[in-house]
Amino acid sequence: MAALGRVCLLLALVVCAYGIGASIYGVRTGRVEWSESGRRAVYALAGILTVAFAVLEVAFLRNDFAFNTVADTSSRTTPTFYKAAAVWASQEGSLLLWAWLMSLWSSLALFLTRGRIRDVAAYATAIILGFGGFFISLMVFYAQPFAITNPAPPEGVGLDPLLRFPTMMIHPPMLYSGYTLCTIPLAFGMGALLARRVDAEWIRVIRKFAFAAWFFLGIGVLLGARWSYSELGWGGYWGWDAVENAALLPWLTGTAFLHSLMIQEKRGMLKVWNVSLVLATGTLAIMGTFLVRSGILDSIHAFGGQTLGVPFVVLIAVLIAGSIYLVVTRREMLRTEHRIDSLISREAAFLANNLVLVGLVFVILWGTYFPLISEALTGQESAVGPPWFDRYTVPLALILVLLSGIGPAIAWRRASIANARRNFVTPVAVALLTLCALLIGGVHQKPFAIAMFCCAGFVFGSIGQEFFRGVRARRAMAHEAAPVALVALVRRNRRRYGGYIVHIGIVVLFVGVAASSSFQHESELGLSPGQSSRVGAYTIRYVRATASVSPDYDSANTQGGRELSAIMRSQPGVTLGPDTAHTGATLSLGAVLDVTKHGRHVATLYPSEGFYSSEEPTQGSVGHLIGGQPVSHVALDSGVTRDVWTAIAPNIETPRLKRIVTLGDKTLPYSNPAEGMVAIAALASAYMRNPPQAQFHLIVSPLVMWIWLGGMIVVGGGLIAIWPAPSAVRRRLSVRSRARAGAGAEQGLARA
Amino acid sequence: MEALIVIILALAVLMAVIFVVSAPLRAVHRPPGVGGVRINDVQINQSTADRADLEATREAKYREIRDTELDYRTGKLSQEDYAAVDGTLRAEAVEILDRLQALERESPGAGELGPGPG
Numbered sequence: 001m002a003a004l005g006r007v008c009l010l011l012a013l014v015v016c017a018y019g020i021g022a023s024i025y026g027v028r029t030g031r032v033e034w035s036e037s038g039r040r041a042v043y044a045l046a047g048i049l050t051v052a053f054a055v056l057e058v059a060f061l062r063n064d065f066a067f068n069t070v071a072d073t074s075s076r077t078t079p080t081f082y083k084a085a086a087v088w089a090s091q092e093g094s095l096l097l098w099a100w101l102m103s104l105w106s107s108l109a110l111f112l113t114r115g116r117i118r119d120v121a122a123y124a125t126a127i128i129l130g131f132g133g134f135f136i137s138l139m140v141f142y143a144q145p146f147a148i149t150n151p152a153p154p155e156g157v158g159l160d161p162l163l164r165f166p167t168m169m170i171h172p173p174m175l176y177s178g179y180t181l182c183t184i185p186l187a188f189g190m191g192a193l194l195a196r197r198v199d200a201e202w203i204r205v206i207r208k209f210a211f212a213a214w215f216f217l218g219i220g221v222l223l224g225a226r227w228s229y230s231e232l233g234w235g236g237y238w239g240w241d242a243v244e245n246a247a248l249l250p251w252l253t254g255t256a257f258l259h260s261l262m263i264q265e266k267r268g269m270l271k272v273w274n275v276s277l278v279l280a281t282g283t284l285a286i287m288g289t290f291l292v293r294s295g296i297l298d299s300i301h302a303f304g305g306q307t308l309g310v311p312f313v314v315l316i317a318v319l320i321a322g323s324i325y326l327v328v329t330r331r332e333m334l335r336t337e338h339r340i341d342s343l344i345s346r347e348a349a350f351l352a353n354n355l356v357l358v359g360l361v362f363v364i365l366w367g368t369y370f371p372l373i374s375e376a377l378t379g380q381e382s383a384v385g386p387p388w389f390d391r392y393t394v395p396l397a398l399i400l401v402l403l404s405g406i407g408p409a410i411a412w413r414r415a416s417i418a419n420a421r422r423n424f425v426t427p428v429a430v431a432l433l434t435l436c437a438l439l440i441g442g443v444h445q446k447p448f449a450i451a452m453f454c455c456a457g458f459v460f461g462s463i464g465q466e467f468f469r470g471v472r473a474r475r476a477m478a479h480e481a482a483p484v485a486l487v488a489l490v491r492r493n494r495r496r497y498g499g500y501i502v503h504i505g506i507v508v509l510f511v512g513v514a515a516s517s518s519f520q521h522e523s524e525l526g527l528s529p530g531q532s533s534r535v536g537a538y539t540i541r542y543v544r545a546t547a548s549v550s551p552d553y554d555s556a557n558t559q560g561g562r563e564l565s566a567i568m569r570s571q572p573g574v575t576l577g578p579d580t581a582h583t584g585a586t587l588s589l590g591a592v593l594d595v596t597k598h599g600r601h602v603a604t605l606y607p608s609e610g611f612y613s614s615e616e617p618t619q620g621s622v623g624h625l626i627g628g629q630p631v632s633h634v635a636l637d638s639g640v641t642r643d644v645w646t647a648i649a650p651n652i653e654t655p656r657l658k659r660i661v662t663l664g665d666k667t668l669p670y671s672n673p674a675e676g677m678v679a680i681a682a683l684a685s686a687y688m689r690n691p692p693q694a695q696f697h698l699i700v701s702p703l704v705m706w707i708w709l710g711g712m713i714v715v716g717g718g719l720i721a722i723w724p725a726p727s728a729v730r731r732r733l734s735v736r737s738r739a740r741a742g743a744g745a746e747q748g749l750a751r752a
Numbered sequence: 753m754e755a756l757i758v759i760i761l762a763l764a765v766l767m768a769v770i771f772v773v774s775a776p777l778r779a780v781h782r783p784p785g786v787g788g789v790r791i792n793d794v795q796i797n798q799s800t801a802d803r804a805d806l807e808a809t810r811e812a813k814y815r816e817i818r819d820t821e822l823d824y825r826t827g828k829l830s831q832e833d834y835a836a837v838d839g840t841l842r843a844e845a846v847e848i849l850d851r852l853q854a855l856e857r858e859s860p861g862a863g864e865l866g867p868g869p870g
Contacts (some may be wrong), residue, residue, distance in 0.1 A: 001754065003758050004758045004761055007758075007762045007765075011762075011765065015773070019773075022773075034777070036776035037775075037776045037777055040772050040773050040776065043772055044768075044769040047772070048765060048769065116804060117804070118801070199805045199809075200805050200806075200808035200812055201804045201805040203808070203812075204808045265812050409828070411820070411823040411828040411829045411833070411837075412819060412820065412823065412837075413820075415828060415829065415833070416833060418830075419828065419833070466826065469826035469827055470826055473822070473826055477825075493818075493819075493822065496822070
């Protein structure tokens with residue numbers, strides 16, 4: 001079946017080449033049938049890559065270790081869910097996922113735009129197929145998902161323990177959906193410039209795809225942060241890691257684009273800016289993919305061994321050069337139709353918001369790519385860390401939050417100073433009340449955090465005022481009860497109020513970030529059973545150690561297994577059994593922690609660290625069973641007001657425990673893991689009889705949950721904003737109703 | 753046996769691809785009314801593109817009129833400012849409708865070929 005996969009890739013390459021030629025021929029000669037054929041080539045590409053993906057997926061589910069990717073990232077003992085998701089755990093599989101998702105989303109986009117902006121869509125089709133051809137070429141010539149080994153190994157290496165987390169398996173499809181969706185506005189942007197049609201119809205088409213890209217990228221970034229916090233043992237959710245930044249960059253430019261697009265839609269302004277933003281977003285998405293796939297920058301995500309750097313650099317260079325060429329040569333048609341009427345206007349606020357977002361992009365771009373540039377110029381590795389990023393992004397984030405409260409309070413086109421003053425009374429009052437409450441509560445350190453809370457108060461006041469006044473206006477016209485009026489108001493003005501909800505979500509998220517990073521209590525220390533530590537207002541006591549052994553063979557049917565079971569039964573506290581937590585760990589050592597506050601029990605936590613098998617015979621018959629990279633399994637008690645986060649690093653390097661491993665390595669054969677597991681069981685028993693001091697990382701962070709809640713509010717608000725309006729509002733007016741243009745708008749508002 | 757299955761599946765995929773991709777080209781030679789899209793009769797029509805653009809502009813203008821009234825009713829615009837802006841927007845909307853009407857007079861057969869907006 002690997003041959004079928006390879007045939008599919010080659011066929012896909014041919015289809016891409018055909019589709020590019022047919023689309024360009026069709027649009028240049030005006031022969032629509034060829035453009036249509038080019039569009040259908042995208043559909044065909046989606047079909048072919050679906051077959052290819054299915055071939056690889058089936059290989060994983062059937063444990064076909066003849067496939068190199070299956071052998072490298074899966075094993076017979078890998079749980080089925082993780083097997084299915086392990087397809088994209090490898091470089092080759094992730095490239096296939098990328099190409100497949102791009103073909104699916106592109107097919108949907110072209111299907112939805114069939115019969116509209118034909119000339120633009122034809123060029124966009126050619127560009128999309130160009131991307132498809134690029135990624136498929138990588139798979140054909142560099143990183144082959146269907147490469148096989150004959151004879152097939154009997155067992156695979158298994159999934160990287162860091163990826164054995166449900167969120168982590170959904171994160172790549174979400175992120176890749178975001179990345180691939182970014183290429184669609186890019187393609188339509190370039191298509192519009194090539195066809196010389198950057199108009200209202202183009203805006204209407206591109207807005208949906210830009211939003212979808214923003215939506216999925218945002219979810220992907222949030223899931224990644226959640227994984228980092230819940231799974232990795234460092235206790236944070238954002239470390240300004242290179243690949244995290246690379247996913248954030250197109251999201252920021254996409255956010256700027258969604259705002260400034262409204263200005264172009266209403267006023268015909270910022271055409272050059274918008275086109276540049278959409279091209280930059282797509283290019284940044286490709287650059288993000290480049291960072292993840294090339295291993296150029298040191299990151300937990302960049303696990304690709306092969307370098308695909310050169311092809312990606314060429315593609316990015318072509319994209320940048322092509323974008324600049326198109327914008328410069330089409331600048332006449334991008335000339336603005338109007339100017340901003342007033343600095344006290346929503347247009348001005350959106351423009352300021354754009355400048356801040358792009359400022360953030362430049363800061364993060366420089367900090368992320370600086371190591372690469374520095375190394376290229378000086379030959380020395382260097383890096384910028386979180387303090388550098390925080391120094392520049394925090395003030396910009398404060399301005400951004402403030403602007404998200406200013407924009408809703410002022411009108412489009414112009415607002416009088418007196419009116420603006422009146423509209424800002426409530427938001428400013430809420431901000432001042434917030435400040436007073438913080439000062440009275442004794443919070444007077446961390447000025448940036450206090451500024452963020454006050455800005456958040458400003459935004460809540462501003463947007464709360466909008467909802468209040470909107471409901472009041474609706475009730476005055478339609479005489480509805482307040483809840484009914486609220487629902488109707490949001491339903492009839494989805495973009496506006498959905499956007500307001502997104503702003504609320506962003507602010508809630510920033511409040512969580514500010515609080516958790518500024519007022520966190522942290523402790524790293526060694527504890528023995530019975531000892532406790534105070535972290536903030538909480539006392540965390542190490543009650544007792546835990547140990548579990550999970551052999552990956554049927555322990556009941558072997559001599560070694562029976563001995564293992566006997567040892568387990570004689571040692572209370574050590575559990576033996578199947579890997580029900582699906583961690584894949586051979587040995588897990590942990591602790592029971594009792595968390596109290598002012599003497600009152602709050603939670604019981606069970607952090608542990610898993611020790612995994614490696615494939616290194618040099619580590620010995622027993623050593624290799626626990627010689628892989630240990631992975632911390634964090635224990636967390638989450639609440640609306642605070643999180644208690646704990647991680648443990650047990651010490652298995654004491655002389656007593658090392659003696660057991662060394663003796664086992666000397667006496668037990670490598671080829672019989674069952675006997676090695678007996679030694680592991682003995683190790684666990686010895687650990688439990690007299691647990692050595694373990695290192696603990698304990699954190700109490702306020703308002704971490706607000707980050708995830710804020711993200712969910714953003715998702716909800718985004719869905720409301722993009723949901724199609726009721727058909728009555730979109731009803732076409734015939735040409736004969738031109739005299740009712742004003743009346744029609746009044747009726748529309750009455751219905752609103 | 754597996755090799756045979758692979759060959760059959762590969763051929764099936766190839767035939768499906770050729771069928772899908774060539775459909776518009778085959779429809780060019782099909783007589784009207786038999787089926788398929790009469791693509792050969794439809795050229796990339798500048799008038800159709802202009803009409804679609806004007807309709808999108810019109811929808812955006814209606815939305816802007818509605819937003820402006822909402823701004824007024826929620827206290828962001830004074831009555832004087834609202835009257836001025838609303839008047840401008842309505843005039844712009846009428847101009848768009850005039851242009852649509854002119855386009856309709858010039859090309860009475862032109863219209864949307866695909867699904868409607870939204």
